[in-house]
Amino acid sequence: MVKITETALRDAHQSLIATRMRTEDMLDIVEKLDDVGYYSLEIWGGATFDSCIRYLNEDPWHRLRDIKSRMKKTPAQMLLRAQNLVGYRHYPDDIVEKFVTKSFEYGIDIFRIFDAVNDLRNVKTSVVTAKKLGAHVQGTLSYTTSPVHTPETYINLAKEFAEMDCDSICIKDMAGLLTPAAVTEIVKGIKKEVSVPVDVHSHCTSGIAPYTYFAALEAGADIIDTAISPFSFGTSQPSTESTVAALKNTPYDTGIDLDSFREITKYFKDLREKYSSLYNPISVTVNTDILNYQVPGGMLSNLVSQLKEQNALDRFEDVLKEMPKVREEMGYPPLVTPASQIIVAQSVLNVITGERYKIISKEIKDYVRGHYGKPPSPIKAEIISKIINDEKPITVRPADLLEPEFELRKKEAESLGIANSEEDILTYAIYPSIAPKFLKGEVKAEELPTVRRTGNIISVSDSAPTNFEVHANNETYTVVIHPKGMSVEPRNQSSQSSGSNSSNKVTAKDMPGAVLSSMQGMVISINVSVGQTVNKGDQICLIEAFKMGNTLTAPWSGEVKQIMINKGDSVSVDDVLMVIE
Ligand code: MN
Numbered sequence: 001m002v003k004i005t006e007t008a009l010r011d012a013h014q015s016l017i018a019t020r021m022r023t024e025d026m027l028d029i030v031e032k033l034d035d036v037g038y039y040s041l042e043i044w045g046g047a048t049f050d051s052c053i054r055y056l057n058e059d060p061w062h063r064l065r066d067i068k069s070r071m072k073k074t075p076a077q078m079l080l081r082a083q084n085l086v087g088y089r090h091y092p093d094d095i096v097e098k099f100v101t102k103s104f105e106y107g108i109d110i111f112r113i114f115d116a117v118n119d120l121r122n123v124k125t126s127v128v129t130a131k132k133l134g135a136h137v138q139g140t141l142s143y144t145t146s147p148v149h150t151p152e153t154y155i156n157l158a159k160e161f162a163e164m165d166c167d168s169i170c171i172k173d174m175a176g177l178l179t180p181a182a183v184t185e186i187v188k189g190i191k192k193e194v195s196v197p198v199d200v201h202s203h204c205t206s207g208i209a210p211y212t213y214f215a216a217l218e219a220g221a222d223i224i225d226t227a228i229s230p231f232s233f234g235t236s237q238p239s240t241e242s243t244v245a246a247l248k249n250t251p252y253d254t255g256i257d258l259d260s261f262r263e264i265t266k267y268f269k270d271l272r273e274k275y276s277s278l279y280n281p282i283s284v285t286v287n288t289d290i291l292n293y294q295v296p297g298g299m300l301s302n303l304v305s306q307l308k309e310q311n312a313l314d315r316f317e318d319v320l321k322e323m324p325k326v327r328e329e330m331g332y333p334p335l336v337t338p339a340s341q342i343i344v345a346q347s348v349l350n351v352i353t354g355e356r357y358k359i360i361s362k363e364i365k366d367y368v369r370g371h372y373g374k375p376p377s378p379i380k381a382e383i384i385s386k387i388i389n390d391e392k393p394i395t396v397r398p399a400d401l402l403e404p405e406f407e408l409r410k411k412e413a414e415s416l417g418i419a420n421s422e423e424d425i426l427t428y429a430i431y432p433s434i435a436p437k438f439l440k441g442e443v444k445a446e447e448l449p450t451v452r453r454t455g456n457i458i459s460v461s462d463s464a465p466t467n468f469e470v471h472a473n474n475e476t477y478t479v480v481i482h483p484k485g486m487s488v489e490p491r492n493q494s495s496q497s498s499g500s501n502s503s504n505k506v507t508a509k510d511m512p513g514a515v516l517s518s519m520q521g522m523v524i525s526i527n528v529s530v531g532q533t534v535n536k537g538d539q540i541c542l543i544e545a546f547k548m549g550n551t552l553t554a555p556w557s558g559e560v561k562q563i564m565i566n567k568g569d570s571v572s573v574d575d576v577l578m579v580i581e
Pocket of ligand 1: 011173174201202203
């Protein structure tokens with residue numbers, strides 16, 4: 001009997017609506033999902049943790065606790081980025097151990113653990129910790145295609161996972177690249193070598209996934225991942241109900257009664273309606289270009305929203321073309337978080353700044369330094385020196401170089417007054433720049449961009465500009481336009497939770513010596529002070545955008561006369577950051 005993992009509460013909405021499903025919308029349906037007879041419900045991990053604290057003002061731990069309390073029969077599954085946990089960098093072993101342990105205590109039964117570059121030194125700590133706790137560990141291969149990836153690559157990885165005592169193997173095809181022929185060879189090869197169940201996880205991005213699933217089952221796969229129909233297809237998984245129906249009376253019958261979906265399908269149809277404004281046409285249509293560009297499901301909708309924030313949506317195609325070049329230069333990493341973020345962010349920077357590697361993110365430097373593990377194929381020397389100059393990449397397991405961090409983070413959290421529990425300290429340790437605001441209760445939940453009318457107050461959707469600037473006699477006036485006889489709530493300036501200090505933002509462009517921000521993002525650190533002399537190319541500040549830290553450099557030499565930004569401010573494209581004369 002074929003088993004089904006339902007992704008509605010994690011991957012499906014991560015892939016289709018940029019991970020914005022609210023916990024309240026999940027809780028009412030969990031018991032029904034629990035009754036279906038799924039192999040597991042994927043409910044946590046991946047980008048959901050980040051999205052909760054960054055956009056939704058929700059505590060991810062509370063989400064897990066509340067969902068789990070309604071699950072009596074079905075195992076709860078999470079996606080864990082091995083040493084990257086639910087973040088974008090490598091955390092020290094003590095943080096990894098504490099995070100896995102806490103997740104297990106909160107109710108995670110199945111840990112699906114992958115490393116973005118398939119460097120299994122990076123999965124060791126999380127796999128060993130989860131096994132020790134008695135959890136089910138799904139050793140997960142990040143699937144990609146490249147001149148250096150062959151079926152043997154994956155079969156050998158599966159063998160290594162099995163030697164680490166993993167309870168099942170997952171072939172994770174985040175970009176929807178896996179073909180029936182490839183999955184047949186890989187699954188058969190794995191089945192020959194290891195005795196544990198094999199799960200195939202794909203996305204419909206290129207339209208191939210349903211065929212691939214059937215071929216995978218014929219080759220001996222045991223579990224496939226699907227999403228409830230209103231949140232299926234496009235960049236998400238194949239539809240659960242269709243899969244159950246298609247497999248009926250075949251040797252791969254799921255044994256699930258189609259009637260058990262009736263209420264669930266209706267519920268998620270309504271939810272889809274509620275979130276309709278977040279569906280992007282790019283994420284719901286079949287995109288065969290993906291076979292070249294390899295963008296994973298979740299990344300595509302994020303890329304669209306990030307380009308929107310940077311006022312650069314018109315460069316979408318250019319970014320898609322830049323990505324395979326950057327990926328090749330980085331040694332063909334599978335495009336999965338955080339490698340996907342790193343590659344995509346650098347591709348965006350290469351395109352919007354008009355010069356390749358003019359701005360280099362901190363993360364891509366770390367990647368080239370070997371801090372994310374060994375790239376699948378070696379990076380060319382000229383690229384290494386372009387990104388990190390004379391530095392030599394490391395060859396050891398990246399986390400071996402990291403000092404334990406929990407006690408330090410705990411002290412920091414205590415001094416910030418946000419160390420209420422070990423969970424909160426972990427949240428802070430993983431997201432030190434955005435967690436304080438969240439843990440202090442200062443994050444405002446992002447509103448769904450829909451036109452709403454309450455009495456005679458309307459709030460306006462993203463599509464209609466309401467604020468205009470008028471320049472007259474060297475003065476700038478802000479004018480708010482609204483329909484006659486109505487007052488208007490100003491709409492959120494951006495989807496970022498921060499948006500602080502918008503009142504003292506300077507946007508005057510003809511101020512002499514003004515250094516403008518080339519991106520929308522949050523100021524993480526300022527590396528210069530007033531009165532300091534800087535040389536062209538010196539680091540002046542670090543701005544977090546595309547979830548990466550991007551170093552901005554002085555565009556010319558001179559003295560720092562004035563600094564307009566503070567740590568934690570959010571800045572927009574063309575805001576004046578400082579004056580250097
Ligand atoms: Mn996925």
